[in-house]
Amino acid sequence: LSLLNVYVIASSIIVLVALMIIGLIIFTPIKRYIPGYGDVKEHAELMRINEQMQLMEEELVAQRAYTENFRRILVGNTEFSEFEEEEADAKVPDSLLSVERIEEDEVLRKEIEAGELTQEQQLLKQTANISPKEIPLEQLYFIPPISGVVSAGYQPDIQHYGTDILAPKNTPVKAALDGYVFMSDWTLETGHTIGVQHAYNLISFYKHNSALLKESGDFVNSGEALAIIGNSGTLSSGPHLHFELWHNGKPVNPSDYINFE
Numbered sequence: 001l002s003l004l005n006v007y008v009i010a011s012s013i014i015v016l017v018a019l020m021i022i023g024l025i026i027f028t029p030i031k032r033y034i035p036g037y038g039d040v041k042e043h044a045e046l047m048r049i050n051e052q053m054q055l056m057e058e059e060l061v062a063q064r065a066y067t068e069n070f071r072r073i074l075v076g077n078t079e080f081s082e083f084e085e086e087e088a089d090a091k092v093p094d095s096l097l098s099v100e101r102i103e104e105d106e107v108l109r110k111e112i113e114a115g116e117l118t119q120e121q122q123l124l125k126q127t128a129n130i131s132p133k134e135i136p137l138e139q140l141y142f143i144p145p146i147s148g149v150v151s152a153g154y155q156p157d158i159q160h161y162g163t164d165i166l167a168p169k170n171t172p173v174k175a176a177l178d179g180y181v182f183m184s185d186w187t188l189e190t191g192h193t194i195g196v197q198h199a200y201n202l203i204s205f206y207k208h209n210s211a212l213l214k215e216s217g218d219f220v221n222s223g224e225a226l227a228i229i230g231n232s233g234t235l236s237s238g239p240h241l242h243f244e245l246w247h248n249g250k251p252v253n254p255s256d257y258i259n260f261e
Contacts, residue, residue, distance in 0.1 A: 059188065066187040067234060135200055142176045142258045143223040145206060146241045150260055154253035161251035162205065162244035165260050172225040173215075173241055176204050176258065181218045181226075190242070191232020196220060205244040208236040 025031045082221075152160060160250035175196055183195035183205075192208040194214060197203055210230025214220060231239045245254045 060187075062188045066189070069183075069185055069187070096114045102188075132207060137200075137202075137252070137257050140177065140200070140202075141222075142255070143174055144258050144260050145174050145176050145226075145243050146171060146229065147260060149242075150255070151240060153255060154251075156251065161246075162207075162242050163254045163260065165243065167229050167238070167241065169229070169239060170210075171229045173206050173209060173227040173229055174223050175220045175226050176222070176243075176245070177202065178222050179204075179220060181214045181216055184212050184214055184216045184218075187233065189233050189235045189237060190232060192227060193233075194226050196226070201248050203246040205242075205246075207242040207244070208233050208240060210239075 070087055146167050148163050148165045148171075150163055151166050152164040154161065154163055175193075177198040179194075179196040179198035181194060181203075182197045183193065186192050192209040192212050193205065193207045194209065194212050195203060195205050208230055209227035210232060212226070212230045213228070214226050220226060229239055229241050231237075236242075243254055245252050245257070
């Protein structure tokens with residue numbers, strides 16, 4: 001045992017320990033925990049997997065919302081808010097209750113009451129008093145929801161129950177007939193979709209829009225803008241309008257009654 005031998009042994013131990021540490025870092029997953037020494041390719045792969053998981057979660061949420069909306073349409077389970085009825089006199093000051101009405105005000109009130117039978121009420125009267133079979137669809141005047149090139153026609157054998165029309169960007173989509181909007185929502189497959197209930201048991205759908213201009217419950221006149229043409233939904237491969245027309249619960253060919261060119 002000498003000082004030189006002790007120095008050689010200590011140096012050898014230090015070198016062996018350093019080599020073992022370097023080997024562990026290079027050949028084992030420990031290097032992932034060292035800042036700045038991780039595998040860049042594996043990190044990029046983890047980011048890609050994380051993005052795919054987030055996308056799948058968003059699609060799952062959208063699918064659940066679509067299924068819930070479709071269920072409500074089928075079963076008619078529409079939610080309404082309940083409001084407590086309040087007496088009008090409780091909010092009106094006593095000083096205003098004794099105010100006399102002027103003659104001009106009475107004339108205006110009578111004119112408004114006489115004109116209360118709006119187009120909405122006329123449509124409801126037509127729907128209630130006239131059977132759908134009394135007026136053929138050929139005798140109804142449909143407004144083309146959009147003018148353009150028909151890219152795909154009515155093909156029920158492949159479950160394509162409407163007509164696809166190509167048109168320039170930001171073209172407004174119009175209502176084919178007077179009616180009430182009963183659906184104004186986004187679905188995974190058809191994107192921004194709006195549905196209108198017309199008289200004579202008619203329903204029209206306008207799908208793949210970029211934006212919706214009406215909400216559920218709105219009354220729309222024939223030719224009034226409902227939405228903006230777009231390319232939303234997984235079933236769309238380009239900007240166009242998918243228009244469907246249903247009569248008595250069955251799809252019909254829109255091109256038989258509407259000229260889209």
